Amino acid sequence: MNPIAHQPDSLPAPGPGALAQSEALVAQLRAELEAAGGWLPFDRYMERALYSPGFGYYSGGARKFGLRGDDGSDFVTAPELSPLFAPTLARPVAEALQASGTRNLLEFGAGTGKLAAGLVNALDELGVEFDSYSIVDLSGELRERQRETIEAAAPALAAKVRWLDALPEQFEGVVIGNEVLDAMPVKLFANLGGVWHERGVVWRDEAFAFEDRPVTRSGPADHALLAEIETFGENYVTETHDAARAFIRTVCTMLTRGAAFFIDYGFPQHEYYHAQRAQGTLMCHYRHRAHGDPFLYPGLQDITAHVEFTGIAEAGVEAGADLLGFTSQARFLMNAGITDALSSIDPTDTTRFLPAANAVQKLLSEAEMGELFKVIAFSRGLTETLKAFSSGDRSHTL
Template sequence: MNPKAHQPDSLPAPDAAALAQSAALVERIRADLDAAGGWLPFDRYMDRALYAPHLGYYSGGALKFGRRAEDGSDFITAPELSPLFAATLARPVAQALEASGTRDVIEFGAGTGRLAAGLLHALDAQGAPLDRYSIVDLSGELRARQQARLEAEAPALAARVRWLDALPAEFAGVVIGNEVLDAMPVRLFAHANGAWRERGVVYRDDAFAFEDRDLQSTHDAAFLAEIEADGDYVTETHEAACAFTRTICRMLTRGAAFFIDYGFPRHEYYHAQRTQGTLMCHYRHRAHGDPFLYPGLQDITAHVEFTGIAEAGVDTGADLLGYTSQARFLMNAGMTDALAEIDPADVARYLPAANAVQKLLSEAEMGELFKVIAFSRGIDVESGTLDAFARGDRSHAL
């Protein structure tokens, strides 16, 4: 592949080793294209780009998480911004553990391990120590970073942590997925000249490119017909994220599952004015719209359609425990109280903490775009829900 074909001038070029890894992934995807007759639906391309063994973005060795492009990372998540995120999340987790009579946690996509270390410490401090903290992560590089961080920051608790290569058939406890659903492969559909077509991937002129094909499914046609798209319109559907949600909710025999991610309910997601969809790529802390840039070396993501996620969980028989903005969830759970415990006179500690809290809670930052949705089985909370959903619950808007 010609790397210049998809290289915006404003983005730094990878080194030779990274380019060689990307080139190897390109050849693997081209083999898939040849086997499929020269066209792949976009979700299959996205799956390979992110999860192809040893070569995909999440299964390979890219750094991913960090604060700045100079360290080789591509984006930052809430647990990396402030330890107050883990300390605050620990409160609804502890409440769910107590209400379900369980002592186990599973985290999906644990990043650098910062959230795991923070939750282990906070749950111990709140009198809700865990028996086991399990992590599911496809990246060997991230597993190594998680192990190193836990041994350094939670040495007395690290023995409780294990890494899973496969999901258990049944699980009682709390499941956590922070920015996991947005990394699930999505299908793309384009509306033009009065008709919907599925957008897929071809390889021509020494580069990947989009190509649209007629719909093959009456189900797709019926779903897309409900979207108000008079002119050109591009959007995504989220079969993989919904299937993942169903799997987790079926696995959960008692306890709760929390998913934190950016997105909208269906009526906002498929709004007539959202004509370009939500597909987005992250490379060296810069967002752009080219999923064919450096395959395997950049993140590809789409906002979450939370109505579909809610339906998928409830269809398994799980209860919808709550759905609200990240800001409301964290404030209900006591984040501002946690910030108040830091002495403002200690400027070196207080100012970074206050800046991080502002980013996590502000409507102009992560507070409104990010949502929290939770499912449960066998939880009997006296108020009917967890404290973190007691005010500002938006389940009715799904």
């Protein structure tokens, strides 16, 4: 394969080492395609492109998180964008720990480690004692980066942080997942000529390509969902989120007492499956540029889809957890006190205040992350609503 065949003119080419890694993954995918008869469902392709051991985007060594494309990164998340994000999130986390009488934390996909470092420091400043902060991350490169970040930013608390290779069967405490659900593999479906097809991947003309087949393999849940959105007519493309729902069921089954917070971009079902969203939400990120080609440099770019939060809520409740709340990121952070944190910075100190204010504006603005990003939380053993959901809760929209 020549990966350059898919390269948009505006995107930089990777270096020789990265390109060799991508080509090795392409060879593996081609072998799997051949063994499967020449066609793979898209969710399998996405899983391999992101998580194939040693070669996938999240399991390989590519740099992912950063502020600019010229540093080799592909996107920035809230903890990297603003140092006020972690201390603000720490307040509802502390409230959940205290309300549940638990003393442990567990983070999925900890990125650079800035959120973990910020949370442990903020909890310490709040006087909230905890026994352990566990991190589940598939990337060895990111684990090392997280370790370095935490040891540098929170040296007195670094000994409490540990990395897990597998989920515990049971967990009491608070679970955190920031931009984790959007990286779960999705199935693609296309309504063509009034008939639902599953969109899969083939090898054609020395490159990966889409090929649609009439729906035969999806489960009953997908059949029911596709029947509901069929009224949107022909040539309508969308996703379903079996992997994310299964993940939430696993987490909420594991959680025996405490709370689980997930922060991500997406919509409730009635907004997600909408006639105006006719080409779905699948997108890719490479060097801080968004584009729509999931076959560009397999293993070197992020592939994501917006989260369908109604299905996420249903999965958690089906697992026996309570829905603690659902709201926009802006409302959640304001309820948790991010504007108070900003006001504590002297506005005459422009070198500190202006960058902090600009970052908070991006977190809260409807035109940036404030409305597109949502926060959903589940709980067991909590009887009171957290302050972060005290106003603007949208659980009724799910």
